[in-house]
Amino acid sequence: MRDNVSPQIEPLEERVVFTKEMKKTHTILFPQMLPIHFSLFQRCFEQEGYHVELLTETAPRVMRAGLSHVHNDICYPAILVIGQMIDALQSGRYDLERTALMITQTGGGCRASNYIHLLRKGLKRAGFGGIPVISLNLAGLERNPGFNLGFSLMRRLVYAIVYGDLMMCLANQVRPYERGSGATDALIAEWVERLQASFLTSQGFRRRTIQDNLSGIVRSFEAIPVEGPPKTRVGVVGEIYIKYAPLGNNNLEDFLLRENVEPVVPGLLDFLIFKCDNRIEDAGLYGTRKMTGLGSWALKAYVCAWQNRMIEAIKRSRFRAPKPFASTKALVKDYLGYGNKMGEGWLLTGEMLELIESGTPNIICAQPFGCLPNHIVGKGMIRAIRTRNPAANIVAIDYDAGATRVNQENRIKLMLAAADTSGTQDQLHRL
Numbered sequence: 001m002r003d004n005v006s007p008q009i010e011p012l013e014e015r016v017v018f019t020k021e022m023k024k025t026h027t028i029l030f031p032q033m034l035p036i037h038f039s040l041f042q043r044c045f046e047q048e049g050y051h052v053e054l055l056t057e058t059a060p061r062v063m064r065a066g067l068s069h070v071h072n073d074i075c076y077p078a079i080l081v082i083g084q085m086i087d088a089l090q091s092g093r094y095d096l097e098r099t100a101l102m103i104t105q106t107g108g109g110c111r112a113s114n115y116i117h118l119l120r121k122g123l124k125r126a127g128f129g130g131i132p133v134i135s136l137n138l139a140g141l142e143r144n145p146g147f148n149l150g151f152s153l154m155r156r157l158v159y160a161i162v163y164g165d166l167m168m169c170l171a172n173q174v175r176p177y178e179r180g181s182g183a184t185d186a187l188i189a190e191w192v193e194r195l196q197a198s199f200l201t202s203q204g205f206r207r208r209t210i211q212d213n214l215s216g217i218v219r220s221f222e223a224i225p226v227e228g229p230p231k232t233r234v235g236v237v238g239e240i241y242i243k244y245a246p247l248g249n250n251n252l253e254d255f256l257l258r259e260n261v262e263p264v265v266p267g268l269l270d271f272l273i274f275k276c277d278n279r280i281e282d283a284g285l286y287g288t289r290k291m292t293g294l295g296s297w298a299l300k301a302y303v304c305a306w307q308n309r310m311i312e313a314i315k316r317s318r319f320r321a322p323k324p325f326a327s328t329k330a331l332v333k334d335y336l337g338y339g340n341k342m343g344e345g346w347l348l349t350g351e352m353l354e355l356i357e358s359g360t361p362n363i364i365c366a367q368p369f370g371c372l373p374n375h376i377v378g379k380g381m382i383r384a385i386r387t388r389n390p391a392a393n394i395v396a397i398d399y400d401a402g403a404t405r406v407n408q409e410n411r412i413k414l415m416l417a418a419a420d421t422s423g424t425q426d427q428l429h430r431l
């Protein structure tokens, strides 16, 4: 029999608060996820008076720092994000008395809501327990007197996501065909500067100005000289960090470009709308507070309106436009209930269905090894999707500290080999 002794439970960490004074003195470090969007986010924070630096280090020591300070049973994105932060603090580049960290919290039931506690535990073990950590969340989970996600910052971030989604969508359709190497990236850098300048005046927040910017971005991408026949398109879906972050997916987009295919990556707006939509669905499914549902309804309507304007701007050009959120949601109806919201929830299945419907049946479902929610709505749905969509050519790729890049890339190559013989998107269009 076991001894009747209470288990040793570690006390909850004492939180170091980010004060108003720190807003003036501290540099806030936050980890890279989506290169275009996050460079715009950085400018948004700076315009609100924060001094922010994006962490872009991807050397193998980042993963080693994560594995040294986070339990290796924890999700791979947590290991990488926390590793990137601890690696930065250990680099000697920052004055530790004047450095803070920022991390997102989804507010859902998934482990992503708990990364912040793992980070604080890891910081303490690494000797950085005095560094304040700011939670960036929409659910009011933690507050800091020196950081305010108010209307002004929220508005900037929403527009940054709209611009970021637009540029990512267009860049993926131009980069594989550009005549002058680097032209697409140079144009993105130019627009990031122009958009930052437009946020400096109230003019930059007028609906007319933003719509003009959307049209201007589309026209300028259309003007990049391109060449060559259409390439096989490959969709990338999965857990949000692994899907987007080059550190998480071993530079998947670069690999796909080297394999001579055109990557198609769904935007971030859908995820933001999905998070609002969950709260509205919760009110119906579980009787949660109607007022929470109302706030989410208003934010959802606002973001959906901007997504539609972005789609309309793309439709006026030669580029393929993504589908609006409502249409992606409708596709899932016969596959999953809308209560499936952990991780990427039903949105992951919806993104695969949207890709197939829009002529991109070749799909990589990228997820962390052992990510239960996304294995259910990702890998777990592949058979059901294939049964109803025989042209679907989906491969699930796991990313983990123990997984080798060569194995991941070989599995993708096998999928691409099948793509060449099982039917391209053009064949699908003709069906």
Ligand code: SF4
Residues within 6 Å of the ligand: 075, 076, 077, 110, 111, 112, 113, 239, 342, 343, 344, 368, 370, 371, 372, 373, 374
């Ligand atoms: S979605 Fe998966 S990887 Fe991401 S936090 Fe949740 S369990 Fe971890």
